Amino acid sequence: MDLSKKTLVVGGLVVDVYSHPSVTDPNIPIHALFFLHGRYGSTQHRDVVTTVKAIFDVNYKSADGASPRTKDLIIIAFDHRNHGTRLVNQHHNSRWRENPVKNNDQHAADMYANQTGSAQDVSFLIDHLPSFLYPSGERTIVEWGMGGVSLGGHSTWIALSRGTHSSSIGILIYKSPISCQSLVLNVVRKYPSSLRTTQTRSEPTWMRMIPLRFPYRAKDQSNPFLGRKILVLSGAKDTTVPWVASAEFVENLEVGEGGIKRVVLEEGAGHECTPHMQREAGAFVKEWLN
Numbered sequence: 679m680d681l682s683k684k685t686l687v688v689g690g691l692v693v694d695v696y697s698h699p700s701v702t703d704p705n706i707p708i709h710a711l712f713f714l715h716g717r718y719g720s721t722q723h724r725d726v727v728t729t730v731k732a733i734f735d736v737n738y739k740s741a742d743g744a745s746p747r748t749k750d751l752i753i754i755a756f757d758h759r760n761h762g763t764r765l766v767n768q769h770h771n772s773r774w775r776e777n778p779v780k781n782n783d784q785h786a787a788d789m790y791a792n793q794t795g796s797a798q799d800v801s802f803l804i805d806h807l808p809s810f811l812y813p814s815g816e817r818t819i820v821e822w823g824m825g826g827v828s829l830g831g832h833s834t835w836i837a838l839s840r841g842t843h844s845s846s847i848g849i850l851i852y853k854s855p856i857s858c859q860s861l862v863l864n865v866v867r868k869y870p871s872s873l874r875t876t877q878t879r880s881e882p883t884w885m886r887m888i889p890l891r892f893p894y895r896a897k898d899q900s901n902p903f904l905g906r907k908i909l910v911l912s913g914a915k916d917t918t919v920p921w922v923a924s925a926e927f928v929e930n931l932e933v934g935e936g937g938i939k940r941v942v943l944e945e946g947a948g949h950e951c952t953p954h955m956q957r958e959a960g961a962f963v964k965e966w967l968n
Contacts, residue, residue: 681734686810688803692763694721695811696730696753698738707820708750709967710807711847712800714830717789718771720762721755725827725951729851729959730755736960737967749967752811752819754803758829759795760788789829790888796833797840800824823966825849825909825959827951828919839889839902847907847966849959851951894931904934909962911955913947938965 684695701708713730715723730753737751757764760771771792772782782788804822811817823846824834831850838848893900910928912921921943933939942958 681731684811686807688806688810691756691799691803692721693803693807694755695807696734696755698734698751700738701750701752703747703750704816706747706750707818708752709821709823710752710754710819711823711825711849711963712754712756712803713849714755714758714796714824714826714833715761716826716828716830717758718761719827719829720757722762725851726755729827729951729956732953732956733960733963736957737964749820750817751963751967754807756799756803758833759792759799761792789832792829793832793836796830797837800833800837821846821966823847823849823907823963825851827851828949835889838906838908839892839894846905847909847962849909849911849962851911851955851959890927894927897932897934901932901934903931903937905936906933907938907962907966908933908940909959910939910941911958912941912943913950913952914943914945915947916949918949 680699682697682699682701684697686693686695711733713726713733715721715726719725733753734751760766760768769782770784770788772780773785774783775781808819824837825831825848826834828851834848834850892902894903895901897904908931910924912919912924914921928939928941931939940962942955944952944954947955
């Protein structure tokens, strides 16, 4: 199936918008899903392109006697800050290293700035993209969602935790909601004292804003995750973002009666976006559209 792709420039952001060729009826409301790439990637990375295709394949299969479609889907992709078309300095996407030439001493702060930046970019695009995509009000977007792989999954957790109006649904592929805190806490174990002193002298301001610090167990409105539809996809053999880093948070995460929390831990999978994960994402979106 060949998808339709329209590339727009919205307030300086290059944005790809995917749709199915049959998405033409102006009377059918649209659900819009942002899907973001991982670190070092871009909108052209195969994880983005193949996942987008898989989601549409699941949701637009032709079926004889199927009920008429009541909602349409578009999927939106853009580059994270300092990635792809927005690349400024590749070194600031690197991690801590023992080699002082290759070491990025700001790794944790750089990562969190990229993650929060993308969550804010999503809010910006929700406000402005419809005017570029449907300038005469040809179609109506009634609900927004967000998902991503790795770095894109981190940004999705942040959007969910901040109650961003993008976050009625979240699809998170090989990510951890507490990754930046883990980075700082684990640096003592992994790196020499020359790195430890700069990273652990005091708690960085940004660590106070990570999803783990929100009342995610609460059953009242203080919990920003209540009512969210969340799909967590991880590889059981992922050593880059191991499941153990997310397990306690995800298992105790409260989404309330109106929410959905689904976890798929794929045996044999590592830090990767597998076809099985992509099909699970497609099925989750199908429920959202129904």
